[in-house]
Amino acid sequence: MSDISSALTIPALLNDQAALGHHSAIVEGERTISYAELRSLVHEVSRAFLAHGVIHGDRVALWAPNRTEFILAMLGAQAIGASVVPLNTRYTGREAAEILDRSRASALVLADGFLGRSFSGMLTTALDADDAETPDLSNLRVIVNMDEVEAPGCLTWSEFLSAGATVQDETLQAALDAVHPDDVVDILYTSGTTGRPKGVMSAHRQTLGVAHAWVKGAQLSSDDRYAVVNPFFHGFGYKAGMITSLVAGATIYPVDVFEPEALLALIAQARISVLPGVPTIFTSLIDHPRRGDYDLSSLRFAIAGATAAPDSLFHDMVNVLGFRTVAQAYGLTECVVATLSRPGESLAHAAQTTGPAVENTELRIVDEHGADLPVDTDGEILIRGSNVMLGYFEDQAATDAVIDSDGWFHTGDVGRLDEHGCLKITDRIKDMFIVGGFNVYPAEIENVLRRHPAVNESAVVEVTDARLGHVGRAYVALLHDADPRPNSADLEAFCRERLANFKVPRDFIFVDDFPRNATGKIQKAELREAAAG
Numbered sequence: 001m002s003d004i005s006s007a008l009t010i011p012a013l014l015n016d017q018a019a020l021g022h023h024s025a026i027v028e029g030e031r032t033i034s035y036a037e038l039r040s041l042v043h044e045v046s047r048a049f050l051a052h053g054v055i056h057g058d059r060v061a062l063w064a065p066n067r068t069e070f071i072l073a074m075l076g077a078q079a080i081g082a083s084v085v086p087l088n089t090r091y092t093g094r095e096a097a098e099i100l101d102r103s104r105a106s107a108l109v110l111a112d113g114f115l116g117r118s119f120s121g122m123l124t125t126a127l128d129a130d131d132a133e134t135p136d137l138s139n140l141r142v143i144v145n146m147d148e149v150e151a152p153g154c155l156t157w158s159e160f161l162s163a164g165a166t167v168q169d170e171t172l173q174a175a176l177d178a179v180h181p182d183d184v185v186d187i188l189y190t191s192g193t194t195g196r197p198k199g200v201m202s203a204h205r206q207t208l209g210v211a212h213a214w215v216k217g218a219q220l221s222s223d224d225r226y227a228v229v230n231p232f233f234h235g236f237g238y239k240a241g242m243i244t245s246l247v248a249g250a251t252i253y254p255v256d257v258f259e260p261e262a263l264l265a266l267i268a269q270a271r272i273s274v275l276p277g278v279p280t281i282f283t284s285l286i287d288h289p290r291r292g293d294y295d296l297s298s299l300r301f302a303i304a305g306a307t308a309a310p311d312s313l314f315h316d317m318v319n320v321l322g323f324r325t326v327a328q329a330y331g332l333t334e335c336v337v338a339t340l341s342r343p344g345e346s347l348a349h350a351a352q353t354t355g356p357a358v359e360n361t362e363l364r365i366v367d368e369h370g371a372d373l374p375v376d377t378d379g380e381i382l383i384r385g386s387n388v389m390l391g392y393f394e395d396q397a398a399t400d401a402v403i404d405s406d407g408w409f410h411t412g413d414v415g416r417l418d419e420h421g422c423l424k425i426t427d428r429i430k431d432m433f434i435v436g437g438f439n440v441y442p443a444e445i446e447n448v449l450r451r452h453p454a455v456n457e458s459a460v461v462e463v464t465d466a467r468l469g470h471v472g473r474a475y476v477a478l479l480h481d482a483d484p485r486p487n488s489a490d491l492e493a494f495c496r497e498r499l500a501n502f503k504v505p506r507d508f509i510f511v512d513d514f515p516r517n518a519t520g521k522i523q524k525a526e527l528r529e530a531a532a533g
Contacts, residue, residue, distance in 0.1 A: 003222035003249035004215060008181035009204040010078040014039040017249055023222060024251045027270065028068045035249070038075075045076025047164030047172055052107065052142045056081030056178055059103045059187065063087040063096060063119050064111035066232045066254035069146040069157060071242060073109040074232070078204070080175040082107075083184045085199070086233035088438070089114060090500035093122030094129070099189045099197055101135035103393065109144045112151040115257070120151045181205035187393050188235055190333045190439060199393030200333045209387050210235075210336045211244040213358040217327065217340035218274060218301045222249035225298075226274040227266060229255045229281055230437065235336040236305065240276065240329075250274070260284040264294040271298040275323075278437035279304050279313055280467055286316050301325045303341075314351040330354035330423055333439070334389040334402070334409060338363065339423045353422035361385035364408065365417055373416075378426050381415045382408040431524065433462035433470045435502045440472060442524075445505065448498045449474065452491065454482035459514055459522045460505060463531045472505035473531050477513060 005016035020035035060077035062084055064070045074084050085103045087096050110119045145154040185207050187199040226245045230237030245252045253270055282304055302323045304313060317326045327341035327350055341355035357363045365379040366372055373379040388409045391399035402410050412430040415423050431442045442460035449458040456479045462470040478485060488508040495504045515526040
């Protein structure tokens with residue numbers, strides 16, 4: 001029997017893979033959880049959610065790094081038909097509260113104190129702020145800390161689980177049986193070009209479909225040991241990492257914080273075979289002065305995705321780190337995997353293209369009028385298929401703006417198809433850029449800067465960065481009568497209070513005015529040229 005599950009729901013996936021028995025599902029430090037144990041532990045979490053009033057169709061938010069309890073909390077909610085809403089661990093309290101409000105989450109599971117930050121305290125501060133736009137968290141019934149540490153307003157992990165003992169077996173089973181492949185399994189929030197968070201909805205069948213595409217492209221099996229460095233709160237780490245591993249019966253090694261030498265040691269000690277990530281991860285390993293002290297011969301497969309890669313990276317991943325296969329992929333939050341390098345692809349071609357469309361996915365390259373373009377001609381990338389999102393949560397207008405009447409999702413990205421049907425990304429129509437693997441939307445930063453009492457207008461563009469790929473630069477026009485007039489440090493501090501650190505611009509350039517077109521719109525292309533110069 002194949003170890004690859006064909007399940008279309010999370011509870012069915014857990015049932016399938018429980019048959020793997022003692023085979024390791026998760027290894028974190030000294031703790032190992034088998035596939036048989038995983039199902040039992042997830043069901044324990046499901047009972048706890050039910051005991052706290054979480055029902056089919058509710059939203060459960062997760063605010064934590066990559067760790068075992070994140071996996072258990074996510075699967076435990078999904079197994080009874082709740083949708084998970086992952087929160088970026090770099091969010092400020094205000095950013096997290098806004099998504100909790102917009103999703104109307106009924107439960108929040110967090111890791112209080114991660115990297116010295118009190119998530120519960122940050123939420124309290126955000127809610128206590130004297131602000132007309134204070135988020136409404138009246139739907140939030142329970143907050144759980146993953147650790148056995150007292151935190152204001154939170155249950156400890158053991159307190160949370162103990163409540164599940166009151167839930168009857170028949171109640172749990174009924175909840176598990178009620179989950180359907182078309183039920184919403186996750187809502188991943190993306191700020192978008194307007195700066196207002198939009199919740200990307202996927203069904204169980206879609207998130208598992210993404211995993212199947214990755215399993216096939218990576219030729220993943222139960223023999224693989226998968227170090228998941230990409231965050232579980234991001235589609236890359238969650239769907240292409242955690243869920244993909246479970247579908248294949250592989251072993252997950254969660255990595256909560258990327259530290260190059262610790263990762264080198266993990267690869268050598270655990271014989272890690274699969275390690276996708278953003279280019280920064282691989283360049284850090286390649287350049288590490290103690291790389292030669294570690295045995296990396298187990299490395300088999302990698303994808304360097306989510307941001308621009310140096311030209312030499314793929315060559316060094318094979319010839320320096322020792323990967324046997326290096327691939328590329330293309331996707332967005334709205335369709336986590338659309339293309340993937342072909343098995344057996346040459347290194348040169350894989351470095352230049354993101355591969356053809358995955359199974360059950362179609363691609364088109366069109367001009368500004370929607371007409372199809374020939375091979376090797378740049379145009380907007382359109383995607384249609386079973387893995388494209390259901391839509392934006394409670395935002396039909398935004399959904400209709402990107403998915404047309406024929407079901408084509410308009411990505412806003414520019415690319416071309418070669419003679420093999422492989423996609424090359426060449427530009428972005430959207431302003432969005434990527435900082436170390438995280439999407440950054442200038443509109444969101446500009447909205448924050450607009451709230452500064454001295455700022456009249458701003459425009460944020462990307463500039464290249466050797467380590468992160470890109471970082472932001474803010475061009476700022478102050479009010480003519482601003483008193484006091486802020487400097488760059490003042491604006492940086494203002495942004496850091498309100499934005500995750502990867503969104504904060506690297507520098508601030510003060511201008512009297514901006515280059516504009518005939519209608520007065522800021523010409524960001526000119527600012528990008530100036531920044532590049």
